[in-house]
Amino acid sequence: MSYCVNCGVELDASHKSCPLCNTPVINPKQLEQLIAVPPFPSEKGQVELVKRKDAALLLSVVLLSTAVTCGLLNVFVYKASLWSLSIIGACCVLWVFMIPLVIYTKLSAYASLLLDGVVVCAYLFMLTWLTKQNTWFWGIALPITILVTVLAEIMTFLLRRFRFSFLVTATVSFAEIAVLCVGIELVLNRYLHQRFFLSWSGIVLTICSIITIALITILSKKRLRNAVRRRLHF
């Protein structure tokens, strides 16, 4: 029988310190506390995941039947052009998007985002093949898709690397909005005017940079961070 010298409560024989104040229990005369049965089990439970097999099956069947039906209609009824390929492609893109949600939930977020980027690029390339014009694909679609994929990967990495909080999310979001807007405008200007220059995205960049720098300052100073949290009641 051991008591906490700080709180005055009796402690369970299995405890090596007081759960209320963390004061260690030192009782040289009572070594049996080390072999006492703890009042709670040591195994931690894991929350059972929802099985989404039914949803995955339903989704796959719906997308597959849409693709097959459109393909058959294109071959036998409306034969003027290869219009069904755009629908079949869209079904494939949707199916790939749904993989981490319902089909294979263990897929890593990075791999999933990369796969999404690749499949969107492939779909857009297929559209260029259908329209027989590929300049917009190489000039606009591919660079913007790559930029969005890279930014999504970076955001996932940063949010996983640093402890998730409102401030971190806001910082990363503002920084990425700035980069995305600048990237989109540079790509568009390069495509339309054959040269790189900034106009509207410069304003977005300025505003987002100010907010991001302010947020980074708040995040890096513990006292400031706590003061903001206290005042805003996060």
Added chain:
Amino acid sequence: MPSKRPPLSEKRPKKDWYKLDLSAIVYPTLQRRDFSAVYRLSVTLKAPVDPELLQRAVDIAMKRFPTYKVAIRKGLFWRYLEPNRRPGPYVRPDIKNPCMPMGFQTNNRYLVRFYYYENRISMEAHHCLGDGTGGMCVLQTVTAVYLELQGCFITKKYFVRDVNEEPSPGELEDAYMRYADAGVHPPRVHEKAYRVRGTKEPFYTLNIINGTLSSAETKQVAKKYGVTVTEYFNAVLLYALLQKQEKEWHLRLRPVKIAMPVNLRRFFPSETLRNFITMVYPGIDPRLGAYTFEEIVTQTHNFMRYYINEKFLRGDITTNAATQRNPLIRVVPLFLKDFIVSRFYAAIQDKNSSAGLTNMGLCQVPEDMKPHIERFDIYMGQPFSSRTNCAIITYEDTLTINFASSIIEADVERLFFRKLVQDGIHVKIASNRESV
């Protein structure tokens, strides 16, 4: 020759779904990936639990409780419960982190879980099925069947039900609607209360601090202050919260309030096993000045006397029922109701109190069950936001207090138990915390 008419009970098809009761409507809307409104009841026997026998007892007893052997489903306007004929619920070894989130589509769609550890049987139930009284009936009946399978005879009394008889309609009713008939709808008072700040524990961690006291000793101390045991514990918790708020950095002080469920069966006769509770919020406003412990006790005592009576509680139930009865609200699709209710709860209801406290009171068991039972425990489960919940139950002379929280700091618990020790009550502490 006239044809023989079947009796009414045969003619009427057996009810195969249940509306959620007035309280139960709210709990599923609060469901998050990391939160479910789950509570736990435990009984500690005097001998180690045999898992196989316990599984048989659960299988037999659960058939007696049709509103607990259910799955929750979504309708267009409301959720509902439908009988769950899937295998289960299965008993499993106990875990360190009780009251884990309970997905509606996991565990074969059951909303109850049974655990065993050494001499202890634990039951966890989602609050949309029923309150602590209903849950206690299920747990005690399972325990009685378990003991009967071991060869004991148990009288069907108090919380123990006869598994061979059909449940009465009264056990399955939504008792709120029967008593929601006050002439006015008293308005709800909402004021932002002090909120306990702390470092959040990692996902799924629930810190338990269990205090075991002598019931007789506690009653004596409460008597010394001239109040009941519940009022005394409320006052001690308020005292602890006030001290914590004072020590923390604050721009301004806020009122300290406790969310305390009141068992309405005490005031409105009902044998329902579903939810039949309402919340009251005893509190202290430190902006009025510094309160001594004696003043807090008096304030709590007066609050309880004033608010916890049949008239006030009937008005409270009527106010709650008014929203459900409103025809305009009834036709709002479920997803919109979910969105609005969860936002309202997070923004207003949850901020209305600083901590939770429930006292189930004396847990009675049939005489022939007493030699097999050591103690009972109750856990209020994971709090919706970072705070601590306190649940109390008494069996014979053993009074157990279980604090459950998802924050690392145990300041409220420490201040609470230290006050009990200062008042001369012997407290024994046990915990599931990593550091101990």
